[in-house]
Amino acid sequence: AIAVGRDPAPLATEALRGEGATLINAAGERFMLAIDPLAELAPRDIVARAIHTELAAGRGAFLDCREAIGAEFPEKFPTVYQYCRDAGIDPVNEPIPIAPAEHFHMGGVLTDASGRSTLDGLWACGETTSTGAHGANRLASNSLLEAVVFSARAADDIKEHMPDGAVMQPVPTGEVAAGGEPDPAAVTRLRETMTRDVGVVRDRAGLIRALEIIAELEGDCLSTRFRNMLTTARLITAAALARTESRGGHERSDFPGSAETWHRRTFITLEEADAIAAEALSPTVESVFG
Numbered sequence: 523a524i525a526v527g528r529d530p531a532p533l534a535t536e537a538l539r540g541e542g543a544t545l546i547n548a549a550g551e552r553f554m555l556a557i558d559p560l561a562e563l564a565p566r567d568i569v570a571r572a573i574h575t576e577l578a579a580g581r582g583a584f585l586d587c588r589e590a591i592g593a594e595f596p597e598k599f600p601t602v603y604q605y606c607r608d609a610g611i612d613p614v615n616e617p618i619p620i621a622p623a624e625h626f627h628m629g630g631v632l633t634d635a636s637g638r639s640t641l642d643g644l645w646a647c648g649e650t651t652s653t654g655a656h657g658a659n660r661l662a663s664n665s666l667l668e669a670v671v672f673s674a675r676a677a678d679d680i681k682e683h684m685p686d687g688a689v690m691q692p693v694p695t696g697e698v699a700a701g702g703e704p705d706p707a708a709v710t711r712l713r714e715t716m717t718r719d720v721g722v723v724r725d726r727a728g729l730i731r732a733l734e735i736i737a738e739l740e741g742d743c744l745s746t747r748f749r750n751m752l753t754t755a756r757l758i759t760a761a762a763l764a765r766t767e768s769r770g771g772h773e774r775s776d777f778p779g780s781a782e783t784w785h786r787r788t789f790i791t792l793e794e795a796d797a798i799a800a801e802a803l804s805p806t807v808e809s810v811f812g
């Protein structure tokens with residue numbers, strides 16, 4: 523993403539790297555060369571971690587399009603060009619400041635090939651689901667499969683289950699759920715926590731700190747919408763704490779290698795996540811998660 527202090531951060535398309543744009547730090551060094559033989563075209567998790575490392579070390583991270591794209595930038599990539607210009611950056615002549623950003627939610631509500639969840643009468647499709655289409659890493663453009671193919675299959679399946687003559691009611695939108703809108707300061711605290719402790723690189727201490735903050739925020743929470751965010755955050759954090767290995771988008775600095783026992787698809791229920799959180803936050807019990 524383009525790091526210009528905007529929220530949400532505008533995305534610099536990966537196609538720029540496909541066109542030959544390079545990743546450099548403030549000293550002008552192409553840091554990917556030392557990390558992966560594919561350099562800038564390495565898988566997303568490797569590139570994201572390398573950018574994260576440069577930023578964390580204070581060396582800065584930039585996408586340099588000057589040589590590979592240069593004067594053709596406005597015509598070839600008009601949207602990104604406009605984002606840059608709006609931020610006062612001229613990508614034809616200067617490197618674009620960047621940062622890793624989450625722009626897809628890996629995993630979600632478990633569904634089968636017809637979009638059925640484990641709750642009778644609840645179908646789900648799109649980014650909110652876990653269909654099994656992804657591996658440990660995000661595959662670009664799988665959203666088309668999830669949003670178009672699985673939604674069509676879910677719609678067909680729902681139709682088959684509708685009683686004769688039944689009419690679908692429109693989905694209510696724009697209604698404020700019980701407890702009102704989330705407190706913006708609390709949402710910011712949750713986002714900062716998830717970015718710092720459950721982001722590109724995780725470890726046990728950070729994940730436990732995140733579970734503590736989530737529990738604290740939950741104690742003060744009246745808003746159903748915010749409670750849903752906290753529940754999602756706890757599921758992700760507890761699953762990351764339990765997973766004592768690194769694979770794809772899940773990087774544990776305290777468990778850097780991949781372990782054969784985790785070479786499988788994983789599932790977690792809210793009850794299991796609550797148990798992991800309770801154990802991690804218990805001051806007396808020695809953790810089984812190492």
Ligand SMILES: Cc1cc2nc3c(=O)[nH]c(=O)nc-3n(C[C@H](O)[C@H](O)[C@H](O)COP(=O)(O)OP(=O)(O)OC[C@H]3O[C@@H](n4cnc5c(N)ncnc54)[C@H](O)[C@@H]3O)c2cc1C
Nearest residue numbers: 533625626647648649650662663664665666669693694695
């Ligand atoms: C910057 C960016 C770039 C991306 N680029 C790519 C790409 O190049 N290739 C790719 O494959 N994917 C890309 N993605 C991911 C892709 O865009 C998403 O995975 C996809 O659009 C998700 O579609 P969806 O219909 O499942 O969910 P959404 O588009 O999020 O739709 C969910 C809808 O539900 C509505 N809603 C939410 N809560 C309620 C409620 N309580 N009641 C009623 N309605 C509700 C929301 O308003 C929204 O309209 C990108 C994402 C981002 C953010």
